[in-house]
Amino acid sequence: MSEQLASEFAAARREMLEDQLRHRGISNQLVLGAMARVPRELFVLDEVRDLAYADCALPIRAGQTISQPFTVAFMAELLQLTGREHVLEIGTGSGYAAAVLSLIAQHVDTVERLTILAADATERLERLGYTNVSVHEGDGTLGWPAAAPYDAISVTAGGTTMPLPLFEQLKEGGRLVIPLQSDGRGQQMWRFTRRQGQPEAECLGSFSFVPLIGIHGWDAKD
Numbered sequence: 001m002s003e004q005l006a007s008e009f010a011a012a013r014r015e016m017l018e019d020q021l022r023h024r025g026i027s028n029q030l031v032l033g034a035m036a037r038v039p040r041e042l043f044v045l046d047e048v049r050d051l052a053y054a055d056c057a058l059p060i061r062a063g064q065t066i067s068q069p070f071t072v073a074f075m076a077e078l079l080q081l082t083g084r085e086h087v088l089e090i091g092t093g094s095g096y097a098a099a100v101l102s103l104i105a106q107h108v109d110t111v112e113r114l115t116i117l118a119a120d121a122t123e124r125l126e127r128l129g130y131t132n133v134s135v136h137e138g139d140g141t142l143g144w145p146a147a148a149p150y151d152a153i154s155v156t157a158g159g160t161t162m163p164l165p166l167f168e169q170l171k172e173g174g175r176l177v178i179p180l181q182s183d184g185r186g187q188q189m190w191r192f193t194r195r196q197g198q199p200e201a202e203c204l205g206s207f208s209f210v211p212l213i214g215i216h217g218w219d220a221k222d
């Protein structure tokens, strides 16, 4: 990438931070700092690279999407990270949100069900130097028990109900953030905090995600 193009993307990133994040209430400095550092243009398909900082989700391979910048920041803020946490992400996709989380957590494990996306993200995150992210292939509705427990879990696809295995892999006081289908009209973002082994639920607004497909999610049609 030419120096001029790289500096145009850096300017677009600063604008995104101001207009799409700060302006809409994202105030956590760790989240803003991470969003300012991750080059989103290197996580999107060539054909939509000029839209890397647009205020929307964008297509990636296999009919999936990289979430809108605001959604990535909003979910990261809900996880209440300080930099010391062990985080599980379900739905690696491009690896962008995992890269953002890796800058505000100690380690990120991320699970993707589609082989092609898990392979792409592994290669991309390694190449870009995100050394504290481990990409796994599998059904993330089962969590990733081998590395549990987690301080925080972020699910970046829309589920049906809270997947119990994910809640069970949370530490006491841990947060699970997940969009869930509400009434056929869309999804609501939920945060479940583990308090004395029980979920304390908060509903935090409407969003739109591709489906979470798995044993504790939607049935696969493919």
Ligand code: SAM
Pocket: 064, 065, 066, 067, 090, 091, 092, 093, 094, 095, 096, 097, 098, 111, 112, 113, 114, 117, 138, 139, 140, 141, 156, 157, 209, 210, 211, 212, 213, 214, 217
């Ligand atoms: N976090 C991603 C990023 O930054 O690019 C965006 C994720 S995209 C909105 C949702 C992803 O969840 C898709 O890649 C999809 O294949 C994946 N997915 C859906 N169901 C899953 C499951 N049960 N386990 C793991 N990944 C799943």
